[in-house]
Amino acid sequence: MSEHHTAEDIKKHVRVYINVFVALMALTVITVGISYLHLSVVPAIILALVVATIKGSLVASYFMHLISEKRMIFAALILTGIFFIVLMALPVLYHGDKFY
Amino acid sequence: MQIPYTVHPRPDTGLFNAKLGVWLFLASEVMLFGALFSSYVLLREGALTWPHGYEILNIPLATLNTVVLISSSITMVMAWASLKLNDFAKYKRYIGSTVLLGFGFLIIKSFEYGAKFSHGIGPGDSTFLAIYFTLTGLHGLHVIGGMIVNGYLWGPGSKMWQSDPERLTNRIEVAGLYWHFVDLVWIFLFPVLYLL
Numbered sequence: 187m188s189e190h191h192t193a194e195d196i197k198k199h200v201r202v203y204i205n206v207f208v209a210l211m212a213l214t215v216i217t218v219g220i221s222y223l224h225l226s227v228v229p230a231i232i233l234a235l236v237v238a239t240i241k242g243s244l245v246a247s248y249f250m251h252l253i254s255e256k257r258m259i260f261a262a263l264i265l266t267g268i269f270f271i272v273l274m275a276l277p278v279l280y281h282g283d284k285f286y
Numbered sequence: 287m288q289i290p291y292t293v294h295p296r297p298d299t300g301l302f303n304a305k306l307g308v309w310l311f312l313a314s315e316v317m318l319f320g321a322l323f324s325s326y327v328l329l330r331e332g333a334l335t336w337p338h339g340y341e342i343l344n345i346p347l348a349t350l351n352t353v354v355l356i357s358s359s360i361t362m363v364m365a366w367a368s369l370k371l372n373d374f375a376k377y378k379r380y381i382g383s384t385v386l387l388g389f390g391f392l393i394i395k396s397f398e399y400g401a402k403f404s405h406g407i408g409p410g411d412s413t414f415l416a417i418y419f420t421l422t423g424l425h426g427l428h429v430i431g432g433m434i435v436n437g438y439l440w441g442p443g444s445k446m447w448q449s450d451p452e453r454l455t456n457r458i459e460v461a462g463l464y465w466h467f468v469d470l471v472w473i474f475l476f477p478v479l480y481l482l
Binding site: 191193196197199200203204206207210211214217218220221227230231234235237238241242245246249250251256257258259262263265266269270273274276277278280 | 299300301305306309310313316317320321323324325327328331340345349352353356357359360362363364367370371459462463466467469470473474476477478480481482
């Protein structure tokens, strides 16, 4: 986020933060609500991860200011994202004693 | 020697040094938690049976903890906004609340752990419990780390407001980045461990 903010800018930010907070609370209720539906494993995992990703994106975009951040940070995060995907793909690609 | 670029952005990165430093640290944290999440998937895939978290763990307490941690994120960002608005008294209240909410999170977590231990249930009892205690324990350590930093910035560290207010504001911003990351990790831990 740029280092030059007027008081008015900050007050606008504060309103956004409060909206994000309300959205996060609502999504928490939805997450727990979905779990009480006792869906089968695959749809349950997909739904839970979709809601968690929306919540995580809200935190990263607004509370962590990623929505208005400098290119240097995105470069570091894209690299991290690639390595993270590889890390998460490892168990998916590994079946029994075979790796493919 | 003065540490360079604590207030003004470095011309080549466009960022003050601490912000880039903390983001790089958070990138390494993504890999740390990523490795454990990856292990969770591997263990779950390889297990013959896997319990539903909600059969073993306490959903209402964990939901309350989610609310507590999200609330601590809003107080953290409000602490930064208060400094930007030159309202030091509000800053003290918000950063103090953030520390207290972190403390509340740990108390609730200790009730959860205590209930398990009192029934003789520990990390050695199943693969699920092993990964549950590892992930939540590591996350809990991160909460403690954040509380120490935020506690310092509430107490002795806040004196910097008199000598170098912009630098303190930047410190709160980067301490906030870490704290929000800890919140973000919990946002994924909660459904993965408790609800699936």
